[in-house]
Amino acid sequence: MIGSTISHYKILEKLGEGGMGVVYKAQDTELDRTVALKFLPHYLTSDVTEKERFYHEARAASALNHPNITTIHEIKEHQNQLFLVMEFVEGKTLKKLIEQEPPSIKKVLDIAIQVCDGLATAHEKGIIHRDIKSDNIMLTPKGQVKIMDFGLAKVKGATKLTKAGSTLGTAAYMSPEQAQGEEVDHRSDIFSFGVVLYELLTTKLPFRGEHQAALMYSLINEEPHPIARFNEKITTELERFVSKALAKDRDDRYQHVDDLLADLRRERKNLEYAKTAHISTVQAPLAIPKKTGKKFLKYGIPATVAVLGLLLYVILNPFKVEVSTEKTVAAQKNSLAVMYFENIPDPDDKEHTGEMLTNLLITALSQARDLEVISRERLHDIQQELGLADAKRISSDRATEVAKKAGVEMMLMGSILQTQPKLAVTTRLIDVNSGRILQSQRLTGFGQDQIFAMVDSLALLVRSTLNIPTATAAETRSVAEVTTKSPEAYRSYVQGIDLLSKMLSADAKSPLERAIELDPDFAMAHFALARVAERVNDNETARKEIELAERLSARVTEREQLQILAFKYRLESNPRKSAETLEKLVDHYPHEQQAYVDLSISYSMLGEDEKAVQTCRRGLQRDPTMKLLWNMLAYRSAGLNRRQEALQAIDEYLKLAPGEPNPYDTKGDVYYAFRELDSARYWYQRAVAFRANFGSAQKLCYDALLRGDYAAAEKYRQEFGATADPVQKAFAEMDAAASMLVFRGQLPRAYQQLRSLLISHEAQNLQFNAFGDLVMLTVLAYELHDYPAMLDHANAASRIAHNDPDDPIYARDLVAWALAKNGNVRSAHQLLDEMRREITEEFPGLKSPVYYAAGLVAFEEGKYDEAARSFKNVRQLVWPMSDPDLHTAVSFLKIGDRDQAVEQLRRLTTTYFIGNVPLSLLFLPVPAYWPISTIKAHYWLGVAYEEQGKKDEAIKEYEKFLEIWRDADFESAELIDAKTRLKKLKGLALQ
Incomplete structure (x- = not known):
């Protein structure tokens, strides 16, 4: 075949031969490029089934686009022999x-x-x-x-x-x-x-x-x-x-x-x-900054007196502290990393003693303004990046690598030699650059209940070695004063915050509640529990816990006080004050990971989306191991329609946390935003492989419903509900009616089930779930034309939300819609005017729901131009890639803007609710309108195509709509009209 031309490929030379055919080098005469032609065995064309199988597989492979996969340009047939045209690879x-x-x-x-x-x-x-x-x-x-x-x-x-x-x-x-x-x-x-x-x-x-x-x-x-x-x-x-x-x-x-x-x-x-590490270097001794006599009197004497006082104290007490130190050395940048304390008698640290010592030392040393102590969260992320996430023992070389990545001058390493009958601990304070041991200590004689006294001793010795001034009484407070006096409460607390850092919020709740039970005045346990409650949408508990944390905040460090205050403002829907507090926090503590995350959220709530993205980048510039910021950046980039940036961000998160479910879930959400649903499904499945009841299970349930796979949907719904968390369990119960039944068109049954669930959730005091039940009941009553019941449910939802003093809307948007549908347009407009007057600089987040409610009221009045204007105002305020909306699309269609209507409706047919701020519309009644809006989108898309003269496309959408709701147990105007239109179109098609 050498020298012959097949199609537009000139065969140049034979490259090889194997069991699956012969490969030739060839010249593509049309595109002037070198390619490889692989001729497959004849049996592939002699067997029709085998040939079809091959075509199916080869087409799938040709769609792969990756630098490490040979590209298949096309599949052709010559003289009854198949061949592949592939990228030519030298090597x-x-x-x-x-x-x-x-x-x-x-x-x-x-x-x-x-x-x-x-x-x-x-x-x-x-x-x-x-x-x-x-x-x-x-x-x-x-x-x-x-x-x-x-x-x-x-x-x-x-x-x-x-x-x-x-x-x-x-x-x-x-x-x-x-x-x-x-x-x-x-x-x-x-x-x-x-x-x-x-x-x-x-x-x-x-x-x-x-x-x-x-x-x-x-x-x-x-x-x-x-x-x-x-x-x-x-x-x-x-x-x-x-x-x-x-x-x-x-x-x-x-x-x-x-x-x-x-x-x-x-x-x-x-x-x-x-x-x-094997490259030899000569490191100069650490320089001791020259001090004036005046400065020495101010800093040196108090530190010396403190050390003498400590030594006298331990001589007179049954503890033993052995200190071996170089000459007193001042750290050039006063920055320190406290490494994980290896627990020799308990290598797995099952009792969390090593974790407690590490966290308590960080808290104790963080009180000094002149010493920057790297947070445990940041060190954990660096260790995770280096494959040391769960390591209970880290060598000096690897610890040095971690410390260098953290950008610190000093590191403190420690080992627990024994825990019974008394604690025995050794520590080494090491200069990171030279590897020189500045101080070594051995502390013994402290009982388990004296762990706080041991930490105070260690902290004071470290500060004195580094010449850190102890200028204020606040900076010398016992660690028990700024945390808790109960070792067991602290042990439960570290369990809880560890689970919280892994996004296992429901699991974190129990140990944090145990910590508070042991010490009700433990401020940071209340703060952590408030965070847990917010993540699981239990806002009532979140507000109660943050109020308790603020009331007790006088005893915590300045860093923790700012954290509590900023979170309180966020729960109060006051993003401006929250942002101001967080800017102060990152200014004083530039390595504080969560502060950048919360600051980005605050800017999002203020509608300053680009600022939200830049805040993520600011934090990552400080520390590229902040996995929460990579997660946030992925969502915000996706929301701004920056696909590549979003995927790059989530891949960085995956590198840092390959053993956690959340990055896989986030990657699924990013693909969902761009409606690459196969890829989204793949990553959600990866997430639930780690934990079957992770939030991805609910999304897989919705995805299965979209595909008509009701068995898979029910499987994922049950897995999502298999949890001890009552709020999540209640959501799964609600999905049985609001998603599973509604998707099949069984709205009356769904309505009755939700009424029963409402009674159950109210009896369990699950107010957030009861609120969700009422919103969904409002939507179902609307669809079933029971408008008085619609208004009753909306008012009941508003009463629950009104008990929340920090909710500035309290479902009045839902009430305005119900009033308009009941013909009470005047009252609906009065309610809208009331909400408009409350839009201020402090509460800009009111704009979107008020505009949307105004659009709904105008829609029910039949004023579609006015409705479309209001809905357009909403789109300008939300993220560009936020989910589409049915009422918006229908308004566009009613005013003749078919192109915009079709664009929204087509996207709506592949939409399910993921509950994420940049990607979902969270104002009422949008979240509760899924899946009704997604199903009805097929009907309205049929109408739009029909108006555009696209009969085949219209027929396809009407058939899809009627197929999904083939088992509907109610008759809606859309179902009746779709059947009529379809019959007419098919009749025309036959003529």
């Missing part, structure tokens, strides 16, 4: 690389990271390679990896391969399930790549046999030799990665290639660190 296969020049560990990791990156993209699209081997992966001269032969991929859910097809691929690289002819999924690719990784590291295959049967036996039954036997440079971690990838049982393997990718990236970073 060598990994098989050739291994034979010619076995790669270094660094190069193996670089290659592996790229392969995993490519596979992750394919798996996200539901595509499995099924033939991963070193012959199918190319490496270019520039070091870029290219995975080849995705044209032979199998799409998940497609027909099972035939017996002949089941043995595709080289046997030595097959997964055990593939070798046994079983159905395979993406985990088969992970196993095959584990074989490649083993081969790269050892130049040998893990499973071998003299013939096919022997090889199959080895692959299914035998364990490979440890890779360290063949390569002494292999780390324990790398050996673990390969072993996990090669697990016989697919459930014991990495469940997603992203997880393997995260491990490989961490190992790559560790390798870089190990390389730099």
